[in-house]
Amino acid sequence: MVGERLRQLRERLGIGREELARLAGVSGPTVWRLEKGERGGSVEVVARLAKALAQVGNLELREVLAFLLTSSSVPSLDPIPTRSLPVRYLTVREAAKVLGVPIWEIREAVRKGVIRPRPRPGPRGATVISLEELERYAREHLEAPAGR
Structure with a gap:
């Protein structure tokens, strides 16, 4: 109980x-x-x-x-x-939703080492990404000029 x-x-x-x-x-x-x-x-x-x-x-x-x-x-x-609690990590699915990109794009970025995931504090076996890392990725890779 x-x-x-x-x-x-x-x-x-x-x-x-x-x-x-x-x-x-x-x-x-x-x-x-x-x-x-x-x-x-x-x-x-x-x-x-x-x-x-x-x-x-x-x-x-x-x-x-x-x-x-x-x-x-x-x-x-x-x-x-729930919004007053500090969220520090997101799963791959949550990260994709926040950034408005497909899940495969986040998984590919993790696989290539562009996004550095954390082994915890997510559920067992889950890849979690810190908010700071997600913000860095968004600044460097999603807001790039169109000529790039």
């Missing part, structure tokens, strides 16, 4: 498992096992995760703990202000 709520809150806040684990000072597999219900979290681990989530979402710690440990809702998350 705690794991499912932890996953829901983490996803609604837009934070990856590894990043949450790093902020809470626990291992990534610990967060994964807790979310999957393969492991029950100790009070200390749940408290650390709750504190990290509260900081990321700018929420009250007691509200986050109440949400994780009981069936109460977190009032400050309804609706969650």
Whole structure:
């Protein structure tokens, strides 16, 4: 039960498992096992995760703990202000949508090394691109003069 709520809150806040684990000072597999219900979290681990989530979402710690440990809702998350949260990485699909180009063009730029992707904090196996890298690519390759 705690794991499912932890996953829901983490996803609604837009934070990856590894990043949450790093902020809470626990291992990534610990967060994964807790979310999957393969492991029950100790009070200390749940408290650390709750504190990290509260900081990321700018929420009250007691509200986050109440949400994780009981069936109460977190009032400050309804609706969650997703645009106020800093988005630092985009998937290839999201990057293509933001730039208004086909997905294959972004994939090709990554393959050729024109765009330098990051191995994390995206989902396992996903290529993620930092916003700074995407802006650099757009300036250098998409806003080039037509004679180029």
